[in-house]
Amino acid sequence: MPSIGLIGFERSGKTTLFNALTGAQRPTGFAAHQDPHEGVVPAADERLARLSALYQPRKTTPATLEVVDFPGAGFAGALGGGEPPSTRLLDQLSQLDALAHVVRAFENDAIPHPAERIDPAADIEAMQLELTFADLALIEKRLERIAQETKSMKAAERVAADREVDVLRRLQAHLSDGGTTLDAPLAEEERAGLRHYRFLTERPLLTLLNLGEEDAADAGSAAVRFGGEGAFVALCARLEEELRAFEEDEAAAYREELGVGAGAVETALQESFRLLGLRTFFTVGEDECRAWTVPGGASAQRAAGRIHSDLERGFIRAEVVRWDDLLDCGSEAEAKKRALLHTEGKDYQVQDGDVLHILFNV
């Protein structure tokens, strides 16, 4: 399952957002937890809902995202002179596919910001620096180690070591200039050679601006006012958490009264999927309609493996139809008749929105 980690300074609203995303009721507020919370978020998907309406299956299963909510205390050092994040925290972060920085933009004197200021741009910069420092420290350690090791190396081994040193030095220079591993000018094989380091700035980073209730109705312009580039979603975590407790029509009425549109949480989720480069495909039937995710560029055979290892092993071919074509046609048989359903081999690259039917033999 793809995973994303919520990071950010103390009391920025990570756990509040975690509750809004997962429906959990974890305690929020002052030092409410020392350990990360883990949860699974089903991804609402309009396409799956419509396929389900067509098939009326016994079961509808959305795609999921694992979310890990870290306590902000671990990042306190980034705001001035304190301890850098622990090795354990860095290790936990590097295991995740993406990171989401929850940035505080809400004002509330009763809930002090650890640096005693509300300045989203400064927080964004401080967190970026913290992640960059962690990677630079890792590079430095590795360079020292290689320098030690090369002393006793044979000439042939030294060639590979020299090459690694060269790549690490270039990355070091790029990070020192404010770049990230993601946007470093590296050749594809150089990048692949660095992957095992699991650098934090190699993780796609989503910025979640946590607005005050008074800004929630105008999230778009609030986001512009607070500045922000890259992948960016503005929402009010507290409001979204509160609204979860309401019935659907009550929540809708309350939203209308406040002028806060639905879907901020869904947008945050979709942005996460997009950042992760995930593609969603569907399987349909009277038993179950289900959404699945695979990394961009994944083959039909790999997608089959998401469903079951037998399907990957015994893969023969896939019948593929776009979700909206299937809806237009009303059935796979009709889609076939109109030549909208095609047969693909194991190397077919799955597209976002494909409905797959895997034929296999084990």
Ligand SMILES: Nc1nc2c(ncn2[C@@H]2O[C@H](COP(=O)(O)OP(=O)(O)OP(=O)(O)O)[C@@H](O)[C@H]2O)c(=O)[nH]1
């Ligand atoms: N007004 C307002 N308060 C919020 C909002 N989001 C969170 N809060 C409050 O801020 C306090 C801290 O929220 P948490 O969700 O615990 O923050 P956190 O980032 O998980 O904090 P740590 O786990 O200590 O790092 C709580 O009292 C929340 O109710 C918001 O959007 N608006």
Ligand SMILES: [Mg+2]
């Ligand atoms: Mg928390």
